[in-house]
Amino acid sequence: MMEEYFIDLGEKKPGCTENPVIRLTQMLLRVEEGKGVLKVASDEREIPLKILEMLADKRNLKLQVLEKNGTKVIVLYSK
């Protein structure tokens, strides 16, 4: 059964190793390896949707926009 990962890019923790974007790149690798799918919550004011789309495109992943509420988006990365 495929795992479902979730990252909220707005949830910033202190410390330079706790950045959610770093976790995003780590989780995307797992999706690329076929280990699961990744749901990402983001704010377009901080990260444009085109950037999230570019990540999918360059890594041969599918991106589905699950929710869009003003500038808030939730997307799903899958292989």
Add this chain to the structure above:
Amino acid sequence: MMCFLNINEIRKDFPILERKIRGKSLVYLDSAASSLKPIQVVEAIREFYLIEYSNIHRGVHYLSQSATSRYEESREKIAKFINAHSSEEIIFTYGTTDSLNMLAYGYGLRVLKPGDKILLTIMEHHSNILPWMYISTLTGAKIDYIDITDEGEIDYDELDEKINEKTKIVSITHMSNVLGTIIDVKKIAKKIHEVGGVIIVDGAQSVPHMPINVRELEIDFLAFSGHKMLGPTGIGVLWIKRDLLDDMHPPRLGGGSIRDVTLDDFTFLDPPHRFEAGTPNIAGVIGLARAVEYLEKIGMNNVRRHEEELTSYALKELDRFKGQIDVYGPSSVSIRGGIIAFNVKGLDPNMVGGLLDSFGIAVRTGKHCAHPLHQRLSIDGSVRASIYIYNTKEEIALLTSALEEITNATIR
């Protein structure tokens, strides 16, 4: 562009460069974090472990004596590489961080008194800040910092104000691991020597990338790492000017560093062995010596010229993105190495790094163990691309092409 190096031949020595990342050629721009390893270094280590291995020093059997010769010949090689007076000035450590800690505990703890000053720069790597912070709490010495200008250069005007008779130690980077700024350490050495102090140089980013002559620079201590100069991890060098060898107390004590031990006392061996307690990273030393041979064959002047060319090209290309990309550090390549930190406006640097990874381009992101510098620049991190002998103009073009796609995607 004139080519001082036969890049194609050099690149053949690095099999990792054949790798594809997501179907794209690997563009490795992270040598400031750690350099790639040529097959010659890997083979030297492999051969040592497979057919020459033994522990060193004091052994009476052939393998031990042969390994000892290899180890000490490596020391000679490295001494010549930096133009040390003699090999006794070369101490093998585990890396630059280890070397700087050895200096803080072995030298700083001995000479510093309450009210004395340790002078650093605001650009320092944490490995050249934290040991001194701790030593200052133990000794009562105070730390002061030389600031940078808006151009990312050292504010040399501050030297007269910051260096006085209370300044016992100046410990500074030769090349910033973020800005690429090359500091005129000789100028600072002269100033500190006038007041009877010493200068410690963090050469982690400079020794792999430019000719180093410790006598010409007139410095007192130099620290550098093997893994940033084509060598293996776990090996570094601390060079100590021979006049100061007896002023330094070995901070690590144990077997291999003493002449005699009784129940009440012990006597040290002469330098450098008194500073190398325990079984050292013998294979690491062999690998480092092979890396030095590799670099000497290329010629450090050629290494520097190659990086100047690529850095100059990179800065010129990045200038096209003015208003969209902020580049930090000096604009003149005569005072900067092949390290380029930048930010894409409006994007987290880790996101930029993740995107570049999607293009097969390896850079480093974050604060690069230089939090005070990032606070000084009022930024929450940066992307860092760093160049070495195996990088090409085409790879820089790939970087800027990727950045163009990224900046276009940020236009809201």
